[in-house]
Amino acid sequence: MTPKVVAIVGATGLVGNRMLQMLEERDFPVKSIKFLASERSRGKTLTFRGETVEVEVLAEDSFKGVEIALFSAGGGTSKKFAPCAAKDGCVVIDNSSAWRMDPDVPLVVPEVNADDIKWHKGIIANPNCSTIQLVVVLKPIHDAAKIERVVVSTYQAVSGAGIKALQEMRDQIIAVLENREPVCKIFPHPIAFNCIPQIPQSDAFTANGYTSEEMKMVDETKKIMGDESIRVTATTVRVPVHTGHSESVNIETQHKLTAAKAREILSLAPGVVVLDDPANQIYPLACDAAGKGETFVGRIREDISQSRGLDLWIVADNLLKGAALNAVQIAELL
Ligand code: 25A
Numbered sequence: 102m103t104p105k106v107v108a109i110v111g112a113t114g115l116v117g118n119r120m121l122q123m124l125e126e127r128d129f130p131v132k133s134i135k136f137l138a139s140e141r142s143r144g145k146t147l148t149f150r151g152e153t154v155e156v157e158v159l160a161e162d163s164f165k166g167v168e169i170a171l172f173s174a175g176g177g178t179s180k181k182f183a184p185c186a187a188k189d190g191c192v193v194i195d196n197s198s199a200w201r202m203d204p205d206v207p208l209v210v211p212e213v214n215a216d217d218i219k220w221h222k223g224i225i226a227n228p229n230c231s232t233i234q235l236v237v238v239l240k241p242i243h244d245a246a247k248i249e250r251v252v253v254s255t256y257q258a259v260s261g262a263g264i265k266a267l268q269e270m271r272d273q274i275i276a277v278l279e280n281r282e283p284v285c286k287i288f289p290h291p292i293a294f295n296c297i298p299q300i301p302q303s304d305a306f307t308a309n310g311y312t313s314e315e316m317k318m319v320d321e322t323k324k325i326m327g328d329e330s331i332r333v334t335a336t337t338v339r340v341p342v343h344t345g346h347s348e349s350v351n352i353e354t355q356h357k358l359t360a361a362k363a364r365e366i367l368s369l370a371p372g373v374v375v376l377d378d379p380a381n382q383i384y385p386l387a388c389d390a391a392g393k394g395e396t397f398v399g400r401i402r403e404d405i406s407q408s409r410g411l412d413l414w415i416v417a418d419n420l421l422k423g424a425a426l427n428a429v430q431i432a433e434l435l
């Protein structure tokens with residue numbers, strides 16, 4: 102591939118930082134790079150391949166000459182600026198929820214539906230973090246036994262909510278240990294030593310009682326898998342973990358799949374690592390998955406409550422496979 106002119110929008114955020122790191126680590130052919138963020142980041146510098154680059158304030162004309170732009174600055178920023186970038190001939194890979202369910206925008210996980218990038222019109226959406234790690238594991242099982250229904254509960258890390266949320270968890274942990282009241286600014290309740298069944302932290306609930314995060318998992322799973330018939334229900338929970346989302350997943354298949362067969366299929370699946378040796382207490386853990394690019398699966402067993410069901414435990418780094426790595430993999434496909 103000829104080297105590309107690349108921009109990162111939201112470069113000073115947690116995900117933006119990981120995007121920079123993934124471009125470096127994966128030797129992405131970069132001709133030149135531009136870091137964009139809000140007014141708040143004016144004057145900051147970032148280092149890319151040993152060179153210091155000043156962060157620029159995002160504007161409508163930021164994308165002249167840019168070939169690929171990786172966006173992670175929230176839905177509002179993407180809604181406003183992704184069309185400007187696309188108009189200037191740049192391909193946008195957008196990490197926000199702004200464009201994911203737009204029928205003109207492909208929603209891509211390279212291990213699952215790489216072919217969908219072919220019909221992009223300037224914007225390609227990167228799915229929700231919890232959905233990405235789910236579909237990477239579901240796809241090979243769906244191909245083998247056709248999935249009819251999925252019940253998923255998530256245990257989501259605080260880093261998904263950004264840098265300030267991580268700081269809030271640290272401050273609260275210290276406060277609680279020192280017998281002080283934890284202060285909540287980002288989260289609606291204390292996250293230290295607690296679990297909160299609400300993601301995101303504001304405007305979460307939709308008319309049907311599900312949160313928007315839960316509905317993202319329902320809707321995006323069907324779009325990525327290209328199968329509207331899969332029934333999905335989700336409960337998404339914030340837990341006091343720094344990085345790495347975990348998921349308890351129950352699936353019902355049309356054809357019976359033994360746990361042994363599922364283990365075999367998953368051990369051959371791209372991007373998946375099976376860690377499933379309960380006798381030796383081996384199963385995926387968020388603390389082990391953090392910093393890694395693969396999706397880890399274990400606790401694979403046949404559901405004793407139904408004849409064609411499986412239970413799984415799926416873990417991945419929410420900032421890498423859940424965001425920055427998946428985006429850079431899409432850029433590699435381009
Ligand atoms: O659900 P949505 O709408 O799609 O929203 C997604 C948001 O969730 C985060 C990510 O925040 C994103 O903004 N996120 C986490 N995981 C994600 C995932 N898997 C994910 N999003 C998608 N997929 P983040 O904290 O990781 O990064 C935010 C970055 O966005 C830049 N930004 C924000 N608004 C912008 C903008 N850039 C351009 N124009 C805008 N209007 C933001 O840059 C950051 O790079 P920044 O300059 O605002 O912040 C730089 C530093 O300043 C601190 N800071 C932020 N807000 C304030 C602040 N300091 C003081 N006061 C503030 N109000 C930041 O901590 C940062 O260090």
Ligand code: L14
Nearest residue numbers: 196197198229230257261262
């Ligand atoms: O839709 O853990 O990409 O707060 C990214 C951050 C969903 C929630 C998205 C989190 C959001 C997620």
